[in-house]
Amino acid sequence: MPRPLDVELARPRLVDRLRGRWCRPVTLVTAGPGFGKTTALAQAVRANLLEPRGIDAWVTCGPGHEDATRLATTILDALAAAHGSQPGVAEILQALHRKAPLDVCLLLDDVHEVPDGSPGAELLAALARALPATAHLVLSGRVVPGLPLARREAAGEVATIETADLAFTDAETSALARRFGRELTEDLHGWPALIRLSLTAGPAASWRYAAEEVLGRLSAPMRETLAALVILGSATASEVSAVAGSPVDVEHLVRTVPLVDRLDDGRYRAHDLWASVLPTRHMRATAAEVLVQRGELAGAGRVACRAADWTLLARLAVELVRTTLSVLPSATARRWLEAVPAHHLQEPAFLVLTAAVRHADDFADPFIDCLVDRACARWLDAGDHDGAAVALGQAVITAHSRGDLTRLVAVAQRAQRLEARSPVLRLLRHSVAAVVAELAGDPETALTHLAQAPTSEVPQALAVSTTRFHVHCLALCGRGRDAAELAGRMLTGDLSRRHVATARWFDGEPVEFQGGNEDGTARDEFVARAFHAVIAASFGEITAELSAEQDNPRDAVLTCAAQAAAAVTRGDEDLARDLYKQHLARWPADIKVAERHLRRFLTLGYVLSDELRERWDSTDLGPSHRRARTAGRAFLQARQGDLRTDLPEEHVLCFLPLPWSAELAVRQAARGRTKLGTWLADRVGPAAHRQFRELARDPGLAAGAAKLLATVPAPPHHPVGIEVLGPMRVTRNGLTAQAPELRRARVRQLLGLLVVRTVITRAQAIDLLWPELDPASAARNLRVTMTHLRRLLEPDRAGGEASYFLRSDSDTLRLVRSDRLTVDLWSFHELSDTTRLSEAIALWRGEPLPDLTDLCEPEIAQIRARHVGNLLALGELRLVTGDSSEARHLADRALELEPFEPRGHRLALAAALRARNPQRTEEVRARVLDSLRQLGVRPDPATEILLRQAVTRS
Incomplete structure (x- = not known):
């Protein structure tokens, strides 16, 4: 944040008005250059540090902030809020909400750098519309983007400070003149910068004259230093030295030249007014280099555009x-393309930039290829292989987005002619060579090229694209674990989670899949739908089918596998075989690329196609594919009566559609082995029982199916609910059960233990519930209690059938999670996030698990603490939306449970202040002070701010 110069005039009237930003949601500060907008804001921020009213977050806008993502990133950094790589207004609003109950003021200086109608301006408009009640927005600049403020202005929620407010009054001008020991003879209309400069340089009839008086006193090196600082906008001393071409003393410049400041972060800044009187053209190339090195391409582009240096802008x-x-x-x-004269737009740099913009708008635009090819050809004609590599990189991205294999081959062939000199060129060479190898059905060779690609030395976007293709090739080679490890190490966020989960699943490890596919291309969506269809078949589910018309073997395999998996799930195995037969007729397995992609869903092809089975039985496969082949063999052998192969249950689920895995379980059950059937029923749920019942109609499988149905409990007809957040209740089909078993204390205690811990050993249950009895008597009491508990949970289940909810073996007791069982405590934990807090709080009926107060004291304390946290978090959300009454109510509820909770006292204070209720404010303040006295501690900084405000407003 900028600091005012030591010689700057303190202006209490203006500082007081700017401090009023804490009273209005939006404050607009607009004036031309040299009117002290930044200095006045800096003084107001410092005044807030002395008597805090809340938190200030300062953002200085610059070139590039017309981009919404970059602007959002800068704002979140100012708020010290964590964020992903592509944040937007939602993340900013969440960060502001998290600061509640404290007020936050977000100050954006030089907001004229965000052009009207740009994505950055749209982000500010969305922020202004949804600004939380505890947040304030200050926009300062020569002009302010057009924002939707009519509603706020009508409600008196917008404060405006303009040129007339910022101009020096006669009294302020005289005060500043006395400090300089000079007399101002010219009427400069209160223009602060010009008044300061004139007092420094002597009487002036114009800005230029005053500036020339100052410049005339500077040595040539100091003028070069000032020019370097002007062209950079703001910079460190070393950056100024790099542009000036020699060591510089910027501190001396600050002391001797007006309108040059040292910023709080150690950088220096020269006022824009100096740009009109200093030549900087000879410095633009070096300045651009410095700006590029610190990641400010937009700033470097502005330098080039202002100088009309189209050669520099092209670079x-x-x-x-x-x-x-x-x-x-x-x-x-x-913005760059709009600035470039028409006759320069045909240069290769601007052709590829135009292609990139078109790709961002619509990657299917056929004109992109023409632009890229023309740029590449011109660069190659000029011997510029680095430029050609950039064009081909854009071509690869576009072709990959379309799934255009023909185009990829052409690009790959052209890339082979490039000379590999830079890391980017070497990456491109190896990447396109890998693409060619993969398209030829040789992913092993592709991996050899990818292993040599320098992904750590190139821009992140290139590294991510190459890594995704590397993961894909590892999967094609049957190296799922390696693919998952690489994706987890090199990718981030949702992209990492999706690739890791898919690789692990097809390696034989069932994992949870979360979130959709948001990579942004139709190609990615198509691939995701195909994989989802095959994975869904493992759970007996059928998704929307893919189109059968595909013009390449890669996508044809995805469609074939997805449709065949759906056919098997519907029980139409003959159709699934026909689908594979038709596919192989069009894309024979002798086509290497077609056969390699078929291995991605190897078990399906192994079971459904004799041709593929014979081929793969004699092929050296990768580890993941060997596991899939073993699963397919075990299933076919089981159909022949050979059950010697004992597959891990996880491999059965991952590699076989549910009808096949259920059939395998039934065949094993006929031989007395029910483990797989039990595991499937637990993991898949009711769909497994539906398959068992379907198989019971087959005379050859009926015996095994009947055994499983008798051994593995089916879900009950009515949903059951268990409520322990208050006196224990059990519901059936939504109605409270009037069950005599609930009158038994030991039944309530055992059920409560299972709710809290889900799994307990028999020994633990006995030690907790019957510590005074001998082992035999205690074990007998446990059996009786379990009988009553089963009857309480499932009164309609016939005697002798295993309980669905309560499972037991020789050592443990389990309460099984199910979509037929709701437990308020489980829901309470799952709902305790910022989007569903009110639902979690509504579950609370009183002291939790009252029958287990002495047995589970730590667990009960954690539940109570989470409830208090939920109350306060929801109260803070209500406060930022302007509902101070509900915020106060929630704070009071939390303080009833935890009277010394500092966060609760802060919320209560903030709610009282927001309601402008002096009596309530004083009551809450007294309660907070009494709590602090009892604890013998000082208030934390946030509480101290609120206590100070309570004194001011009471």
């Missing part, structure tokens, strides 16, 4: 495309 355009690829900051790219 920056290449760098912008090279370092961003499919996440191009489109607003910045469009």
